[in-house]
Amino acid sequence: MVFETIIKGRKKVAKGTCEITFKRPEKFVFKAGQYIQIAIPELLSPDLRGNSRLFSVTSSPDDLENIRVVFRVSTSGFKQTLVSMPVGATVQIEQAAGSFVLPQSPKQQQIFVAGGVGISPFMSYFNQENTPFEKGQTTLFYGNQNEESAAYVTELRAFAKRYQSFSLQELYERPSSEFFRRNAQMYKDATWWVVGPPAMVGVVVNGLQLGGVDQNNIITEPFEGY
Ligand SMILES: Cc1cc2nc3c(=O)[nH]c(=O)nc-3n(C[C@H](O)[C@H](O)[C@H](O)COP(=O)(O)OP(=O)(O)OC[C@H]3O[C@@H](n4cnc5c(N)ncnc54)[C@H](O)[C@@H]3O)c2cc1C
8 A cells, every 4th residue: 555645854863864754644554663665756866776765664653643764864866855855745655564573572582783774663662652671671782883873872872771671782883793693692592683784684693693593583674775
């Protein structure tokens, strides 16, 4: 199903990183972790990859008014158009899709690994009204080039202060497989959820496998196109 909707707002959430809010159509449903396809009717500049992209939803499924997505701004015709379109402009979004659905009643410890804007699906989960932090132990490894480019890091630090069952590890160096191999041994029975650029996801998964994590306990969402 395709919905026509409008841009409600735009916000800088980190260095070179933009969050866009769309009006949530009444019949639009999704689960924390899923993504949407956004299509722009007319691009301002040409783009070899066309007029649509996939983005994970950042806002919570409980937010019935808004759908938010977050991305690094670049020179691509698609993103240049998206950051220039006025509030009220129309875009098309497809019904949410994807099997990367974060569990509402986790049975094991959850380890989340986000590279850059790969934080998006986890924010959708964290921002739910019925807070997931009290449902089990969650650790988030969050990798960015530096603090200025770490979207939502202030909110995440506040969650970590407030909930004992949530721990945040900020990483500001390129993660190595060795780092994740060592951590895999500490959290062998946890479920690992890994999101970010494909190369980063590959490095993390390699480390987890070397560290002995069962393949069934590694769930990934590579942001193809990065
Ligand atoms: C399931 C799924 C979910 C996804 N979710 C998200 C999401 O939540 N957020 C998200 O951002 N992406 C997400 N992606 C990826 C997204 O769909 C795009 O493929 C990605 O953002 C790259 O965008 P782009 O094609 O506009 O290219 P970009 O990589 O943004 O830009 C490409 C162009 O810009 C140039 N360029 C890029 N960076 C720079 C720079 N710093 N300086 C100068 N030139 C530059 C390149 O040379 C090229 O010309 C997801 C993908 C999948 C499959």
